[in-house]
Amino acid sequence: MRQPCGNRGTQFAVAIPLALSACSFGGVATVRRVASDRVECEADWALPVADAAVAVASLTAAYLLTIRAQSEGWGPYDFDRDGAIVLGGLGAVTAASAAYGYGEVQGCEQLDHAWRDEQMATDTRRRTREHAQAAAWAATQQAAASARAGDCATVTKLDADVRTLDPDFHATVFVRDVAIARCLGH
Numbered sequence: 101m102r103q104p105c106g107n108r109g110t111q112f113a114v115a116i117p118l119a120l121s122a123c124s125f126g127g128v129a130t131v132r133r134v135a136s137d138r139v140e141c142e143a144d145w146a147l148p149v150a151d152a153a154v155a156v157a158s159l160t161a162a163y164l165l166t167i168r169a170q171s172e173g174w175g176p177y178d179f180d181r182d183g184a185i186v187l188g189g190l191g192a193v194t195a196a197s198a199a200y201g202y203g204e205v206q207g208c209e210q211l212d213h214a215w216r217d218e219q220m221a222t223d224t225r226r227r228t229r230e231h232a233q234a235a236a237w238a239a240t241q242q243a244a245a246s247a248r249a250g251d252c253a254t255v256t257k258l259d260a261d262v263r264t265l266d267p268d269f270h271a272t273v274f275v276r277d278v279a280i281a282r283c284l285g286h
Contacts, residue, residue, distance in 0.1 A: 122193050123147040124201025128208075140215075143208035148201030151194045159191035229266075236266040240274050247279035255283040 124147045165184040243258040259280075263270045275281055 122151065122197035124151045124197040124204070128201040128204045141208035141211045143205040143212075145205055148198045148205060151198035151201055155191045155195035155198055157191075158187045158194060162187035162191055232265045233269055236262045236269040236274070239265070240269075240277065240280075243274065243280050243283075244277050247277070247283040252283035255280055259284060 128143060128147050162184045165181075165187065169181050169184065239258045239262045243255045243262070246252075246254040246258070259270075259274065262274045275284065
C-alpha cells in the first residue's frame with residue numbers, strides 16, 4: 101500500500117528542481133548602455149539550457165507518474181497524481197523560461213553582431229576616407245609642382261582626380277593653392 105503523501109526523499113526531489121527552475125526569467129541577458137548611441141549585451145546560454153533540461157526532466161517525470169497512477173488507479177491522497185501535477189506545472193514554467201531565455205540570448209547575440217558589423221563598416225569607411233585623403237594630398241602636391249613648372253594639362257587632369265577622391269579636400273585645399281588656381285583659371 102502506498103503512503104498518502106509519499107516519502108520525504110521524493111518530496112525533496114520535487115522541491116529542489118522547483119527552487120532552481122525558471123532561471124532564464126531573471127538572469128539570461130544583461131544589456132547595458134555604454135555610450136549614448138551604443139549598448140553592450142552579455143548573454144549566457146547556460147541558464148536556458150538548464151531550464152530546458154529541467155523542463156524535459158519534469159515533464160517526463162510527470163508523464164511517467166501519470167502512466168503509473170493510471171495503471172494502478174488514482175487514490176484520494178495519491179502522491180503520483182499530486183506529483184504529476186506539480187511536475188507538469190514545473191515543466192511548463194521551465195519550458196516557458198527556457199523559450200524566453202533562448203529568445204533573449206539570441207536577440208542579445210544579434211544585437212552584438214549588428215553592433216560589430218556597424219563597427220566594421222565604420223572602420224572601413226574611415227580607412228577608405230584616410231586613403232582617399234592621402235591620395236588627394238599626393239595628387240595636390242604633384243599638381244602644385246606641375247603648376248609651378250607650367251604644366252597646366254597635368255594640373256587639369258589632377259583637378260578631376262582630386263575632386264573625385266575627396267570633394268571636401270578639393271574645395272578647401274586643392275583649388276586654394278595659388279599656382280594650381282592660376283593654371284585652372286580661378
